[in-house]
Amino acid sequence: MQQDDIQSFLERFFTAAHCPIVERSDGHIRVQLTVEMDKQLMNRPFYWHYVERIGAIGEPLQLSLITKRSIHEKKGEHIHFGSPRLHQIFSIAKMNGRFVRLYEQVFERSAALHPWLHTNILLSYECDRKQDRLLSLGIHLISGTIVESFYDVLKEKQWGVTVPDYCFTISPLIKPISGLARLEAFVERLIASETHEWADAARARWEEDLALLKHFYEGIEEKQEEYEKEKEALRQRYEPRIHISIINGGVFYLEAK
């Protein structure tokens, strides 16, 4: 995401969160927060606690955000890629879009919609260094076929939360949870089939440092505790591991082709 993309992201985020944009120009927006969004963003629990205690209706704030550094005439928070506010919004966005059940919007014809389970999966390769990789996997809950980069298929279509007129859904033969288990197994097979030079290199660094450490503490009995501590620190630093987490996912009903 580049600086220029931040504004459109923010506009879409607040619109999706039902916060009206009351002022908009190139590099600046001002939004009217909803009660819900005020509570999530503005960090004033005492106010809301107080309002609710006395049974009054609280007034959510407006938020003015500036996305271009060159703008000084507006009052508001300057937002850039590293600003804590943007990261707060990122984490709310991640939280709010974790689970879906969606139906392809097929218009003016009758169609059978097939169930697919889709998940976006984040793989983090970690040692003393780190790299991420995103997988987008779909599994057909009738046949069990697994499709990689499934998101590319999904994003070309229109989606709604209800079944469109004239369409009907086919029930899954494979339960979504079983589908998920198959995707998990797929990910593990995928990882196992790859060569991991990064991990070999990390282990080599680890062994090298460990040998030095052993040598340093050789013959110093009274420093045993320190040695163990440093040894553990080396493990934590170098031991290669892959952390796998699911970002979001859900069942998608797709017109059969």
Next chain:
Amino acid sequence: MNVTMHWERSWKDEFVTRIERDGPWSNWELYELALEATKALTIPQFDGLQAPKHLPHITILPHQYDVARQVVEQMNGKAILADEVGLGKTIEAGLILKEYMIRGLVKKALILVPASLVSQWVQELNEKFFIPAVAQKKSYVWEQCDVVVSSIDTAKKQPHRDIIYEQTYDIVIIDEAHKLKNNKTKNYEFVQGLKKKFCLLLTATPIQNRVEEIFHLVSLLKPGHLGNAEQFQKRYGKLRTLHDDAHLKELIRKVMIRHRRHDTGIEWTKRHVETIFIEFSEAERNVYETIQRFKSPLLDTSLSHMTLLREICSSKEALFCTLKNMLEQKPHLETTISALLQKMNDINEHTKAKKALELIQTINDKVIVFTEYRATQLYLQWFFKQHGISSVPFRGGFKRSKKDWMKELFQHRSQVLIATEAGGEGINLQFCNHVINYDLPWNPMRLEQRIGRVHRLGQTKDVHIYNFVVRNTVEEHIFTLLYEKIQLFERVVGELDDILMKLQSPAFSNHLERIIAQSKSEGELKIKMQNLVEILANTEEQTHAAR
């Protein structure tokens, strides 16, 4: 396979619940936004730095970027950052810490710095790096906050020590790490006992006196890298400098990064030095000569009249303070001192102070005036006020908040700041580019520190330095002998560091101090100083030859 896998199961558990309860479900737009937010935060590759993208408002200099990158990519997150003073080691450390936090490899960080720097670190990390660092003030902070800044002196004491040892810090950063050169100290032992997954040691002077200091420093960082103590002593114990052994130098290069000013490629603004000679008024001369005529046995030996002479060159107020103390301790000197005080009464205005006033009025811009004496500081403040110039005082002993406040006042309200102590760990005043050395310190390093307050990264204008020297006094001797001979003022920033470091600067400073405090006559002072300057000149030649 050589890698372990860890599944984060929370999504799955929640998904099961939502299926059972048939929702709630989000819409497509929220689904897309969640994915985009995730994509924005993913780390595309092992190599390179993510942090600069997060910190668009800081100017990261090429050498700072290189340091951060080298530490992450080649040194596996353990390094001694040893750039010379003023090249931005704090920025480098902040950049590395930020990088690891963005990559999710560091969550808990312990930052140990001198007590006087705690709030400055906290402020910089929060404001420049958006790292929510907290100063350790209450003991629960250790457990509840992720990024904690504290002084070593606090941290090593109970109950803190035990609590800290129980935490699992992902990174330990230690500023002014040369204070850990001695492995027999409590501080050293404390740091050695810390678990150090990632670790940064910051120091501008990794070696001050002996090569084995670097052994102790490296052994904190990466035990065994230089062998064990016995082997190191046997193999390198006799070396005087690192340059004497290529193998050792190479080993150290793997754990230490040191940039010198001249290899950063930064264009430094120029220094313009002007010496302003002052002629004493008759009354001032009279007092000066009276002191000169004092017989040494008359006075306390540790306070030779050299001290008194230097004081009257600054102000009669400075001299008066010493005389008053002397009178209390040695009542038998009353006649001598009273006679002197009588003569001091004849001094109405100081020639030096008038000259300073004149200069400040001509400069018509921000000026810092440095003096060695607090009494002079107060006098000047009063004197300038009489002539409609407001000034703010500054002392090393001020609390951080007061220092910040004084800096603020100076920047926005007053034309003049009068400082008694440059303090290597003080404030940065890049917005000012005129310095008056109202009197000269005996230690050239102190003078370098004074100038360093304004002549540092971020200074955009040429720096003007005015040295006030009273003709035919001890001040002129110190000036011509020491400062002129070593051409202190014409040097590039930091060069003096090198030379004094080779001379084992603490020893050098002590020596200088002794010469000035104990010389019984100006003649003696002259000869001793000449000797010293010879040594300096020799060392300098060696330094140049080594380059």
